[in-house]
Amino acid sequence: MTLRGDAVQVLSGWRAPDSGQEKARLEFLRHLEEHPADGMWRECVDGHITASTAVLDASRTRVLLTLHSKIKAWLQLGGHCEPGDATLADAALREAEEESGIRGLRLLPEPVRLDRHRVGCHPQGSWHLDVQYVAIAPERARHQVSDESDDLGWFPVDELPEPTDDAVRTLVARAVRS
Template sequence: MSLHDDAVRTLREYTDPMGPAAGQEGREEQEELRRAYLDHLAARPDGLWKSCSAGHLTASALIVDPERERVLLTLHRKLGMWLQMGGHCEPGDGTLAGAALREAAEESGLTGLTLLGAGSPVRLDRHPIPAPCHWHLDVQYAALAPAGAEVRISEESLDLRWFRYDEVAEVADGSVLRLLEGTRALLGAPSPHPA
């Protein structure tokens, strides 16, 4: 199965782990994005690659600490924002989930990460980016860090830091907060902030 085939399968099977807690508007937004991503891939065989100027899928992962009390965020070097780990798919990636894990490991220095939620995406998030491309169609996952692992700042980051769930709203944007809410729902943890 090609990465393109895996992406189509992943998106066809995607359901928002927030379920009814996402509210009608949240569920409709995720369904609209799911259809838009599938349409994008159907229209553009290169829709996974950075070279696709109409936009391309990316894969990211929010890393949760072993105690499930904090998340690891990176201060992105180019954007100057606290974000989850993630980035572009590469030719060696066999699956979107694998691309998310690869990016998370590269940007955090952590080995032994495992995806939560049976390896299914937590959220979809579409955001504009500067030309020559126009959109990142991010497929977002959650990953659990192994006990005792130490982070290492990559060249793509200015800083890496663990944040308690209740601290994320102080540093991150709405996209990261929504990913955190989805991750907490996946973990069965109560949400401190309504989505």
């Protein structure tokens, strides 16, 4: 199965928790239908599927966030799919491991949330259609700041740092309940 095929399968089988998430799910599937060749890839100007992860510590009381070097806000870990990714879950886990330096993350099998947000991948702008997962870090996991981050840190799930946004707050709340 291709990465696009996996994305269609994941999105088709995912049970959205509310009407807003159902609308996003259908929009993501429509995007893949309208862009069969490039809808997964950064090169698609209209937007592209991305994968991200809320990384929780083993106690599920802290979340690992990155101070993104371009956006200058605290965000979950994640990014673009790559040709070597077999599944969306693989992409989410790869991005989380690359950006955190933590090996042995345990990715929960199903996405917890979808988020569509404007990005500057192209001069005229583009959209990330982000499929968001949760990973649990091993006990005493040690992180390492990557080239994509200005900083990386653990924060109590009910005391997120600023600046961040409602999308991150909602993802963390859903992650804790998963």
